[in-house]
Amino acid sequence: MIDADRLTALAWLDTGRPAMLVQVLAARGSVPRGAGTRMLVAADAVAGTIGGGHLELQAIQRARALLDAGAGAEPDDQAIALGPTLGQCCGGALTLRTAALDAAALADWPAEASLFDLQLYGAGHVGRAIVHLLDTVPCRVSWIDEREAEFPATPSAPHITRLCVDGVEAEVQQALPGAFCLVLTHSHELDLRITEAVLRRGDFGFFGLIGSATKRARFLARLAQRGVAADALTRLTCPIGVPGIPGKQPELIALAVVAQLLQVAASCQSAAKAQAQARPSSSSAAGSSTRRL
Numbered sequence: 001m002i003d004a005d006r007l008t009a010l011a012w013l014d015t016g017r018p019a020m021l022v023q024v025l026a027a028r029g030s031v032p033r034g035a036g037t038r039m040l041v042a043a044d045a046v047a048g049t050i051g052g053g054h055l056e057l058q059a060i061q062r063a064r065a066l067l068d069a070g071a072g073a074e075p076d077d078q079a080i081a082l083g084p085t086l087g088q089c090c091g092g093a094l095t096l097r098t099a100a101l102d103a104a105a106l107a108d109w110p111a112e113a114s115l116f117d118l119q120l121y122g123a124g125h126v127g128r129a130i131v132h133l134l135d136t137v138p139c140r141v142s143w144i145d146e147r148e149a150e151f152p153a154t155p156s157a158p159h160i161t162r163l164c165v166d167g168v169e170a171e172v173q174q175a176l177p178g179a180f181c182l183v184l185t186h187s188h189e190l191d192l193r194i195t196e197a198v199l200r201r202g203d204f205g206f207f208g209l210i211g212s213a214t215k216r217a218r219f220l221a222r223l224a225q226r227g228v229a230a231d232a233l234t235r236l237t238c239p240i241g242v243p244g245i246p247g248k249q250p251e252l253i254a255l256a257v258v259a260q261l262l263q264v265a266a267s268c269q270s271a272a273k274a275q276a277q278a279r280p281s282s283s284s285a286a287g288s289s290t291r292r293l
Contacts (some may be wrong), residue, residue, distance in 0.1 A: 003112040004136065005048040009040055009101055017042055019101040020063040024050055025077065029092030032056075036110065040101060043067060050096070055082065063098050075099035112138045114159075115265040116205065119175050121168060121194050122184040123150035126210060129254035130182070131160060137258070142175075144168050145185070172197040175204070178268075180261060182240065184210035196223055199232040206264045208240035208257065 012019050019042040027035045032051020039048040039056070041063035050056050066076060076098045099105060116139050120127060123145035134141055134157075141160040145151065148164040156162060163171065168185075172194065175181065181204050183194045191209060198207050209219070216238035223233060241256025242263065 003109070003138075005038060005040060006106070006109050006112075008047040009106055009109065012040065012042065012101065013103065013106060018067060020067050020098055021101045021105050022050060022059050022063050022096060022098050025095040025097040027092065027094040031082065031092035031094050035094075038109070041067070055080070059096055059098070066098055115139050116261060116268075117176050117179040118142070118261070119144060119171065119179060119181045120184075121145070121171075121182065121191075122186065122210075123147065123162075124184065124186055125250040126184050126253050126257075128152060129250040130257055131156065133254050133258045134160065137262075139261075142171070144171050146190075147186075169193045169197045172201055175201075177203045178205040180204065180206040180208075180264070182208045182210075182257065184240075188215070192219060192222065195219060195236065196226065196228060199223065199228050199236065202229075202232055204235075205268055206261070207236060208260070209236060209238040210240055210253075211238050213239065 009019075009021070011017075019040050022039045022041055024031075024033055024035050024037040027033075032053065032055060033049070037048075037050050039046065039050045039059070041060050043064060046060060050059060062076075062078070078096045078098070079093070080096060081093045115137065118134075118139060118141045120130065120141055120143045123143065127143070127145070131141065131143055136157075139159065142163055143151075143156070143160055144163045144165065146164065146166055146168050151162050151164070165171065168190070172181070181198050183191050183198070185191050185194070191211075195207075195209055198204055209216070211219075216236065219238070220233050220236065224230070237260075240260065241253060242259045245252055245256040245259075247253075
């Protein structure tokens with residue numbers, strides 16, 4: 001996906017707008033944002049955030065003071081203990097680097113990691129509300145519908161791709177392994193065809209179908225009759241959305257669903273990290289093999 005703050009930095013550079021780049025160079029303990037977080041500061045504007053509060057206020061003032069003074073090429077590094085220095089409740093410490101925004105800083109800007117890849121089927125009210133929320137979330141979305149007129153007239157963010165195709169269930173095969181999938185089309189029969197395609201493929205990270213518990217039971221019965229494996233059927237999430245958010249307005253459903261996607265993404269990342277830490281390194285494995293010999 002494309003980082004919105006990086007796009008802002010590019011636009012400011014292109015127009016010759018003087019600005020400073022503030023980044024969290026290192027962080028330890030409890031801090032508002034981690035290492036690598038960036039914020040742009042111009043004389044009359046700020047893009048991004050390093051966590052808000054007193055820390056950010058002081059950082060903005062410092063950046064503008066350096067901007068007014070005509071900061072040179074050397075970066076300004078500041079070590080901050082949040083409690084003693086700023087009186088904040090956080091017990092951590094961090095180092096802020098403030099430097100002029102230039103082409104070199106833009107070239108060093110890291111790509112923002114995508115939290116998940118999503119195939120979203122359906123451009124109705126709920127689909128549009130979900131896409132609206134995902135507009136600023138670091139993810140990649142394929143938004144699929146067979147009705148061109150249902151997509152909003154305004155363009156989507158660069159990380160959201162619209163696809164208007166016939167036989168939309170065929171797009172299931174185009175998803176990356178581990179991708180998330182949400183099905184919320186205008187037709188139960190179309191929902192069923194997509195659901196069958198997703199469950200038969202099986203390598204999705206999360207699969208959600210809009211509807212009630214009754215719809216889930218009916219779909220599971222029909223899919224079982226069609227020979228879809230029982231272990232695949234158990235992975236169908238329907239209804240969708242985190243529990244405890246009442247209301248059937250599209251905006252409220254969307255809030256619950258996006259929260260659920262973020263929860264699943266965090267769980268997947270934690271599981272992958274734990275698996276990587278549990279896996280022995282190649283050097284350890286080689287040493288172990290040598291000892292057995």
